Amino acid sequence: MASDVKHPTWLPRILRVPPRALRQARAFTRRTLGDTLDRALRVPGWLHPDQAALLCYGAHRCPDGLIVEIGSFKGRSTVFIAKGMKPTNRLHAVDPHLGGTIGSRADVAAAKRLGTDNEFKPDSWSVFNDTLDTWEIKDSVHIIRGYSHDARADWSEPIAMLWVDGDHRYDAVRQDIDDWVPLTCPGALVAFHDTHPNYGSDPGRSVRAAILDSGMLSSGQFETFLELRNLWMMRRVSSMPAARTH
Ligand SMILES: C[S@@+](CC[C@H](N)C(=O)[O-])C[C@H]1O[C@@H](n2cnc3c(N)ncnc32)[C@H](O)[C@@H]1O
Secondary structure, three states, X not given: OOOOOOOOOOOOOOXXXXXXXXXXHHHHHHHHHHHHHHHHOOOOOOOOHHHHHHHHHHHHHOOOEEEEEEOOOOOHHHHHHHHHOOOOEEEEEEOOOOOOOOOOHHHHHHHHHHOOOOOOOOOOHHHHHHXXXXXXXXXXXXXXXXXXXXXXXXXXXXXXXXXXXXXXXXXXXXXXXXXXXXXXXXXXXXEEEOOOOOOOOOHHHOHHHHHHHHOOOOOOOEEEEEEEOOEEEEEEOOOOOOOOOO
């Protein structure tokens, strides 16, 4: 897949994708997006083209029901998920769109305190909306403009696929897992971005550490479905525990 979008090349290759699954994901994505694929890969973002294909294919293969995206930015992953999913799925895209690559509450507060724009600026809201218009996916994407923890307060439905690419700090990832993972249904896919062991300055506080410390995998309720560089996708193999209600 050709792309002029930059993605990190400094990460050693982690490949736990059965070659057949990767071939199927690439073929499905090519078929689904046709000659618009290169244009989709130019939506600004950090997703590697093969990871975009895995999300597109994952959205097609997950159970019927609701898909939740935490962290949409300008809509790169949103497009691939929305284009891949079945008519029996609906995507809920959660992001405050306050600017920055991370845009966490702490980033925004620090920027305000310093009287500067968020270091990474600009706010992603208008571009995100343009992306949904351009790709004609406004009808299949429900936008939740806010932080994931706040959105969880109004949510009780089971989730067929969860894509976590929001605030990457350890405590925030733990919070997203605590909030959202218990709602995933049997067979649901749960994917995280930036999970490479070398991502971030402190391996003990990385996205990967947060996932491992959460006990998702050691509980036996999830198994690794596939892992490609810094995208880690798991599948719920056992039934859903009683979901927490707010
Ligand atoms: C790395 S970007 C997402 C990239 C996007 N998935 C893509 O494919 O281009 C991270 C996004 O997470 C959002 N974000 C930060 N904290 C969040 C939170 N607590 N809940 C939801 N989104 C959050 C930021 O506003 C930012 O747009």
